Amino acid sequence: MHIPRWAIPAAAALTATGVLVTACGQQQDTGRQTNTSAGLKQDPAAPRQDAGAEPVAATTALEVASVGKLGKVVTDGEGRTLYRFDKDTARPSASSCEDACAKAWPPVMVGKAEPKVDGVDQNLVGKVKRPDGQWQVTLGGWPLYRYAKDASPGDVKGQGVNGTWFAAAPNGKKAAAKKAEQRNEGGGEQRQGDERQQGGEQGGNGGWAGWTTIKVRRDPRLGMIVTDGKGRTMYRFDKDRPRVSNCFGDCRAKWPIVRFNGFKKLKVEGVDRSLVSFIERKDGKPGECQLLINGWPMYYFAKDAEAGDTKGQAVQNVWWVVSPQGKKITTAPGGQGGGDGYGGY
Secondary structure, eight states, rough: OOGGGGHHEEEEEEEETTOSSSSSOEESSSSSOOOOOTTTTOOOTOOOOTTOOHHHHHSOOEEEEEEEEGEEEEEEHHHBBOOOETEETTEEEEEEOTTTHHHHHHHHHHOOOOOSSSSOGGGGGEEEEEEOOOOEEETTTEEEEOOTOOOSOOOOOOTTGGGEEEEEEETTTBOOOGGGGGGTSOOOOOOGGGGGGBOOOOOOSSSTTBEEEEEEEETTTTTTEOOOOOOOOOOOETOOOBBBOOOOOHHHSSOBBBBBBOOGEEEEEOOOOGEEEEEOOOSSSSSSSEEEEETTTOOOTTTTTTTTTTTTTTTTTTEEHHHTTOEEOOOOTSSSSSSTTTTTT
């Protein structure tokens, strides 16, 4: 099983317990790890390959993810979209992106080891020597790149830039995209926010199903609060403790957990990524994990029927919406929460 570089410190910390958790939700060996925090101060986005740097010693990985209207695209081991450049050539393989171009579009480098693949035909994967003597990964003969403006896994801001840069499909061709999604370098960024849906306790559909998506929105009464990708409000519980949930059974039915699906499927906007971590639930299936922000378990409120609802605010004076710093916001909006007796935990 491939373990991303960013997951190794967390995995090492868990080895002593007899459990190896990989991307939360997958376990090796026997036993259960309960209420374990991982990655509290780690930024999975940190390992970035700068142009001109030495090749990363760890094995390069090519994987496949479904991203909005583009469909299936090739990503690296951290879930970052990989691109191809129309001004390159595939037969023979050659890169024409150097200097300033390579800073904006860092090449995907490879060392001595062959790239690991998952969902990509190994026969299509190769490498080409760049003018500086380093080796770059190719797919279907086309050199692969990241886009420097893609800040998080799942971003596809490089799609259609200058009409020459396109996300790579698993067969090495350009990922299919409607013309309306393409833009020039000076144009507006591609917007896919409505499709970035979070696969939490109550599920989600669309191109971001199965991802844990964290966003921030301004509520007219409560200020800046944390939501998922569908705009569903997240809450914290005063009877919990940092990295410990005390909401089970009937409580959990009324306050569904926000599931954490692994750092490779994490999209964060407006919240410091270093505040994001997870615990494995005591009461769930092996490997079922709950999102933490600043150490506090995150929940939905079952009576929040629509995006933007905050009906769970101040229920029993123990449930609170969450600020981007993970702190509770104790201002109760008029006519909501507090007195309906629903979810008195």
